[in-house]
Amino acid sequence: MRLPAISIASTPVCIPHDTLPVRQSRSLVVTPMMFPSISDSARLWTSSQSIPRLNPLHPPLVYKRTVSLETPAVHHHNHQRTLIMQRREHHRYHQVWRKPFYGTSSEREEYRKELREQLKKQMEEKCAALKLQLASKVKEAEYLREVDRLALSSERDLRIQHSKAMTAYRDENKRLMEQSWRDRALTRSQETLKERKLLCLNPINWSGTLK
Template sequence: MKLPGVSLPSTPVSFTRATPIQRHRYLVTPLALPVICPATVPLSINQWGPRLDPLHPPHLRRRTVSMETPAVHHLNHQRTLVMQQKEYCRFHQAWQRPFYGSRAEKEEYRKEVREALKRQMREKWEARKQRLANKAKELEYLQETDRQALSREREQISSRAKEMREYRDENKRLMEQCWRDRAVSRSLEMLRDRALLQYNPLNWSCTLK
């Protein structure tokens, strides 16, 4: 049995020419930075100066949106490489002489080690002496402070005792004066009563003693 053929409807395809995209060109201000080759990186960092700021590069008064910073980043990267090489050389030159140097260099290295050990021992003894001297000064200061505190305390006790003695003497003087005044007033009153009894011996009002 033969099946009839089925034809699918096809969608017509139309080819249209794409409109060209207009590309805008922006003006980029070139930076006047030195051209550095990685193969000729010197081992001195003094001529490079400080690190540059990519957002505020030199020789530009005003920052624009279209400003590119690959040159500044490249300069900072080269500066980092120089510093790493310098540190690497310094680290390896420190132990290169005692193992791979000549006999004179090895002897000089041993001499430097001995001098360093002597200097460390001398600094240690000086630091110990300084600590002992500081402790002695601190002890003297504490003793002087204690002596001054005891002296002030004795002076305060002495002044307090003097004030109390003056207070006691003043109270005694006032009490004695009061007693004398009372005795004088009593004697005067008795004399007056005796004089009145001479004129009126009966004392009917009982006011005379």
């Protein structure tokens, strides 16, 4: 069952301004003809034009603000403006869900096409976000791999330098030990030769058995 479409003509709210009372001031008589026609604005309520809101204490074409200029016509204008804006919002809200249920076949197809396009757009956005996430993960993995490679290379260089330093320490220690051994052997041989010479010259050893 199709519900009747909501239109502005179904709920008329425009009241002729001629029936509204007018308050008279000392220097100026404010009439409803001085205000913009609310019926003309009501016929354009679906357009993008906006109805201006009037100030009850400062009506149009009046340059001096005074309380005596407050008239019911301005309040009527603002009330009609509120009703038109509420009707416009009601129409806009109900036009959204009216098409897929009570619209024509072309409107329903257009609605389904719009849904499909929205779903495709959401899928594309999700796919793009997933690709960006994977790309960021790949970059992070490459960065971590490079950091690990640099850390291993630095550790290897440190091990090589330590090995070279320990090898040089070992070689220098070996050289010092061999030099010490040669010095002690030379000293001992010199002392032996000296003792032999002394024994040869010593008259106590006449037989020469002590060598």
